[in-house]
Every structure is written in C-alpha cells, then in structure tokens.
Amino acid sequence: MNILLTSVGRRTYLVDYFKDALIESQGKVFAANSTFTYAMTHADSYIITPEIYSNNYIDFLLQYCKENNINVIISLFDIDLPILAKNKQKFLDIGVNIIVSSPNVIDICNDKWKTYLFLVERNIPTPKTFLSLPAVHEAIDNNTLELPLIIKPRWGMGSIGIYKAETIDELNIFYKKVKNEIQSTYLKYESALDIDKSVLIQQYISGNEYGLEIINDLDGNYITTFCKQKVAMRSGETDQALTINNPALHKLGELLSRELGHVCILDTDCLEENGKFYILEMNARFGGQYPFSHLAGAHIPKQIIEWISNGQTKNEYVTIKENVLCCKDIKPTIIENN
Structure with missing residues (x-):
C-alpha cells in the first residue's frame, strides 16, 4: 500500500508515523505540498504541487497517483479538505481512496459559523458567537453579552487573526484588523465565499x-x-x-x-x-x-x-x-x- 500525504506542511512526525505503519507491508509514504518543507524529506518520495486553489491541482494529483501507484490520500490541512472531498469520486475511479469526510461535514468544520449553528441546534454547549459588529454592540448594550470577547476569522486555523478585546475600542479595532489579516493571508480563499461576514466575535470562556x-x-x-x-x-x-x-x-x-x-x-x-x-x-x-x-x-x-x-x-x-x-x-x- 502506498499513501500520499497532501499539504504535509511541518508535520514531520506524521510522515514518520505512516512510514512506521507501512513497514510490514513494505509500502511507501509520499508527501506533497505547494512549497518545500523539511517534513517532505522524511517521506520515501515527495512532490511540489500547484497551489490548492489552482485549476490544475486535482488533475496534477490524479496524474501523480497514477504514476506512483498511490492507493490512499490523506490531507493534513483544512483548506485542502473541501477540494478533495468534492473530487473524491475522481480518485475512486482510478482506485485511490481519499480518507476524507463528506463535503457537508467538511463545510461544518471549516466554517466556524456553521460549526456554531450545528452545535446550537443540537443543544451542545458552545460560546455565544456573532457574525456582525452591530449585533455585538446591541448585545452588550442589552447586557446579554459582556467583555472580554474573542475576535477571530470565520474560516480560520492556527493562531492567525485571533485577538482578545478587553474594551469596546479594542473590539472595533481588532474587528478591522482581523478582516485585513484575512485578506492578506491564505484565509482569503475560503473567506471569499462571504468576505463581508468573514469575522466572528465570540464569548470569552475562562477555564481549562x-x-x-x-x-x-x-x-x-x-x-x-x-x-x-x-x-x-x-x-x-x-x-x-x-x-x-x-x-x-x-x-x-x-x-x-x-x-x-x-x-x-x-x-x-x-x-x-x-x-x-x-x-x-x-x-x-x-x-x-x-x-x-x-x-x-x-x-x-x-x-x-x-x-x-x-x-x-x-x-x-x-x-x-x-x-x-x-x-x-x-x-x-x-x-x-x-
């Protein structure tokens, strides 16, 4: 069995874990990323791919899988997941299994607003979350929400664009700052789905x-x-x-x-x-x-x-x-x- 890890980034340890898992079957681990990273060198073989949102990204992966007898694809990056999920059948048609959830599940997880709605609809506790600054100001004025608050990207990952606002002035400033950071990083791609509603304001929870x-x-x-x-x-x-x-x-x-x-x-x-x-x-x-x-x-x-x-x-x-x-x-x- 040969496994391709896409968007491998810095996760050297995962490359090593999969190599260990394939020792008995003498399979190989292949790594792919749109830019070179050290983690790729730990794989049996690696390839620099087009960017995820490139028109030829999927065709590139399909051809690479054919040429290298890839059996399984596993992505390690949020932005990669919706693209692979939507194109899963194309890979199945050439005998490649992608370990990825359905497009709907990926959408719920990647879109933090949809995550919030998913949890609220099922009465699963989650911090109060807002999609607009005026709604937050109104909630504060009505004493149904209090500072501090967390401001973060709707389609976010890692620590990019996450701030804690202690005052109203900080709330307004950080809201604009997060929107600017979204537009200057790779978060702009998924956020382009609704750029005017790409920032979330969330209740601050203090605890472990x-x-x-x-x-x-x-x-x-x-x-x-x-x-x-x-x-x-x-x-x-x-x-x-x-x-x-x-x-x-x-x-x-x-x-x-x-x-x-x-x-x-x-x-x-x-x-x-x-x-x-x-x-x-x-x-x-x-x-x-x-x-x-x-x-x-x-x-x-x-x-x-x-x-x-x-x-x-x-x-x-x-x-x-x-x-x-x-x-x-x-x-x-x-x-x-x-």
Missing part, C-alpha cells in the same frame, strides 16, 4: 482547555475518544498536553461523533467553565494534538491501514494510557550543506 480526538471508522461509526488537558499552547497548536480519562468528555465525544458522522479523526477543542464543557472548534483531520495520543499508545495510521485492508478495528491501535504528559520539541536540522 481540553482537546478531544474523536475516532470513527471509515464508515462514520463511533469507535472512541482520546481526551487531553492542554497544558501549553504555541502558535495556536497544542505544545504540551496530559492524557486523561474524563467520562463527561468521552460522552461528549460520542455525541459529536453520532451527530456529525465524520470519517476517521475529528480534532476538537473545548473549554471548561464552572464544570461545563464548551466546544470551540472541530477539525476533520489529524490535528496538532495527535502526537500526544500516539506517544500514549494509539496508532491511528496503523488503524487506517487495518480498516482499509480488513475493515477491522484493533483495540491496541485505538487505546491510550492515562496521565501521560507530553510536549513537542524544536530540533534544528540541516536541509542542505553544499
């Missing part, structure tokens, strides 16, 4: 932050939930985390699984305030917290291969140990030495 990885099989059936308390963050990604066993979070994970019906892994962020858990975001892909689950005993890359090959779930691949404290490290590396 948790990460859930909700695991479904490739048919969208619930398997388990990995729970972690986030100890430290860096650039919008989990930097240190402690694996935990929390029945309330496991129950919440199962509820989200059944309501959403995603495929494989759902990376979810939540906050606890006064004993209540609030869902912040959902990402239908491997996220920055997966290494902590892996270090605690899980092996989702091996489980994906098992699902594809035999349709079975192996408990050893979807189980983590409790009370494992993990962190990420920075390791300087030579790329070239001519």
Whole structure:
C-alpha cells in the first residue's frame, strides 16, 4: 500500500508515523505540498504541487497517483479538505481512496459559523458567537453579552487573526484588523465565499482547555475518544498536553461523533467553565494534538491501514494510557550543506 500525504506542511512526525505503519507491508509514504518543507524529506518520495486553489491541482494529483501507484490520500490541512472531498469520486475511479469526510461535514468544520449553528441546534454547549459588529454592540448594550470577547476569522486555523478585546475600542479595532489579516493571508480563499461576514466575535470562556480526538471508522461509526488537558499552547497548536480519562468528555465525544458522522479523526477543542464543557472548534483531520495520543499508545495510521485492508478495528491501535504528559520539541536540522 502506498499513501500520499497532501499539504504535509511541518508535520514531520506524521510522515514518520505512516512510514512506521507501512513497514510490514513494505509500502511507501509520499508527501506533497505547494512549497518545500523539511517534513517532505522524511517521506520515501515527495512532490511540489500547484497551489490548492489552482485549476490544475486535482488533475496534477490524479496524474501523480497514477504514476506512483498511490492507493490512499490523506490531507493534513483544512483548506485542502473541501477540494478533495468534492473530487473524491475522481480518485475512486482510478482506485485511490481519499480518507476524507463528506463535503457537508467538511463545510461544518471549516466554517466556524456553521460549526456554531450545528452545535446550537443540537443543544451542545458552545460560546455565544456573532457574525456582525452591530449585533455585538446591541448585545452588550442589552447586557446579554459582556467583555472580554474573542475576535477571530470565520474560516480560520492556527493562531492567525485571533485577538482578545478587553474594551469596546479594542473590539472595533481588532474587528478591522482581523478582516485585513484575512485578506492578506491564505484565509482569503475560503473567506471569499462571504468576505463581508468573514469575522466572528465570540464569548470569552475562562477555564481549562481540553482537546478531544474523536475516532470513527471509515464508515462514520463511533469507535472512541482520546481526551487531553492542554497544558501549553504555541502558535495556536497544542505544545504540551496530559492524557486523561474524563467520562463527561468521552460522552461528549460520542455525541459529536453520532451527530456529525465524520470519517476517521475529528480534532476538537473545548473549554471548561464552572464544570461545563464548551466546544470551540472541530477539525476533520489529524490535528496538532495527535502526537500526544500516539506517544500514549494509539496508532491511528496503523488503524487506517487495518480498516482499509480488513475493515477491522484493533483495540491496541485505538487505546491510550492515562496521565501521560507530553510536549513537542524544536530540533534544528540541516536541509542542505553544499
């Protein structure tokens, strides 16, 4: 089995995890990205692709899959997901399986406004969220909302354009600043769907932050939930985390699984305030917290291969140990030495 990881970015560890998963079958890991990154060099082979929104991106990938006998594609980047989800059948027609949720699920996760509506409609706790500045001012005047508030992109990822407003003046300034940042980064592509409503204002929740990885099989059936308390963050990604066993979070994970019906892994962020858990975001892909689950005993890359090959779930691949404290490290590396 040969696996292509698209939009691999800096996730060297995921390339290594998939290479480890393919040792027994002597398969290969291929990496793709629109710009060169060091993570690509860890793959058995890599390729620089057109940009995701390029008209020939899909045709390029199709041809690359044919030439390299690729069996499976897994994307590691939010922006890549809707493009691949919409074109999944084209890859199936040439015998390539894309591990991606349906276009509707991807839309709900990538569009943070739709995430909010999805959660509210199902009475799943989430911070109050607004799509317009006047509506926020009105809520503050009516005493149904109070500062501080979080301002962030509607179609956002990582730490790009996220600010905490302590005053009305900061609220107005950060709102404009976030819109400008959206238009000057890759967030402009998805935000172009509704640029005038591309900024969200969200209730600030003060409390411990948790990460859930909700695991479904490739048919969208619930398997388990990995729970972690986030100890430290860096650039919008989990930097240190402690694996935990929390029945309330496991129950919440199962509820989200059944309501959403995603495929494989759902990376979810939540906050606890006064004993209540609030869902912040959902990402239908491997996220920055997966290494902590892996270090605690899980092996989702091996489980994906098992699902594809035999349709079975192996408990050893979807189980983590409790009370494992993990962190990420920075390791300087030579790329070239001519």
